[in-house]
Amino acid sequence: MSIGVENRGALDPYAAARAEQPLLGRANPLAKFGALAIITVALVWSIDWLSAGIAVLCELLTLPLAGLNLRLLWSRAWPLVAAAVLGGWSTAVLAPDKGPILFSFGIWTMGEHSLLLGLGFLLRGLAIALPAVIVMACTEPTDLADALAQLARLPHRFVLGTLAALRLVGLMVEEWQTIGMARRARGVGTSGNLLSGIAAKLGQSFGLLVQSIRRASRLAVTMEARGFGAGPRTWARPSRLSAVDLWVVLGALVIAGLSVGLSVLFGAWHVVY
Template identity: 35%
Template sequence: MTSIARPTTALDRLNPVTRLLLLVVAAIPIIISLDWLSSAVMLVGTLTIFLVCGVPPRQLAMRMRPISIAAPLAAISMALYGKPGGEVYWHWGLVVVTERSVTMAIAVIFRILALGAAAVELLGGLDLTATADGLAQLCKLPDRFVLGALAGMRMAGMFTEDWRTLSLARRTRGLGDTGRLHRFATMAFALLVFAIRRGTTLATAMEARGFSAQSAAQRTWARESTLGRPDGIGWIVTVALDAVAVLASVHFGTFTFITS
């Protein structure tokens, strides 16, 4: 079977650590203000940047689909039960729809979409090995922790196959058609046993290959994690977008600090 390669975009030229930090920086205007304008500016700017970087619109739409469903649901709750204020549009029992709650509901939609768009593209498709290299070499996180987490993340994908194998084995023995709750409990316990055994084997193998704390001082890296020009451009663009979003909300008088 011929595999289809994932389209290469300008985002792939960024260091994984840069992508993680850019997500944090992009979230600052959305976190510090509750208004809808700053979030809308961040959403439009983020989507525009991703499209300019070569992200396929279809891929972006597919990744945004769950977020597009969650955002209106959260907005409805905010509109019905949010902090009241201003003109009252509808009142029934505990439900009070006011001018303030509707405004906050609109802001919630833009905030969720803006954060979600940044997260799905900046975190989507990250190379786990390159990310671990960057966290250890650039962020100076403990090597032992980073490498252990990398090994665990790579083995997490085996759980689905283990669950499928257990299900087929039980069905072959005639145990998979009844007692769903009991079947789930026994399979979950068996999966836990598999995980413990595999983790013990992995820990022993890593110790044998020199991943112990005693050899950490002499450890070298097969791939050097570096920062380049694309990372600098990413920082400039993200900080500029943050500034535009905050200044626009302040200029038009919609800026609402998080504690207000």
């Protein structure tokens, strides 16, 4: 983030801490988002299961480079996994049946073609979502803001708004738990009835929305009063590209190339149209 003092980039106090981070943690955020874009562009053109499966496997192999393991990944990505499974199942059930019928239950039938299509949809969702989860898990919001302002030359107000939003995500999780405990202490949503439970969650969501608006308003006034975004700034944490960033981008190109190349080689490539 920017400060109104002389630039001390040559004496970066964060260099030692950054050197202890895993490989992806040391990479510049712009390089990581560039790698994310490469993988996404390579995968959105098809719906076959092979290219998506290869991409998911390669992405799981990069977990140690981000300081993650399967347990931590699951704790962060389970909603995305659930959405991908639901989308894959819906696609498999509703897609036109071609080939042998593998499953039949009333009006629902599933053929070999629809099963592969659903599997491809499921894996495609995971292959596109997992890199984003991995990147955000090993990216410090302040480093991202520095990269957007110094390298991408984005407006200060946009950068500071992005930084504030990322910082508030964790607070919103804590706020949700606090509101939930406060409502249970008052006996709201404890009856066990499904409709009352849904109504309680909607009320809790509204309370979180109100708290978020209030917190954002206070933060905006505070940042404006302290002069953020006003006039030229100097930088406490210089954002630079390094050899690590080149390896990150090359790794994304390898994942994209393997996914598409092997799928085409084995005749599984299926273009979305």
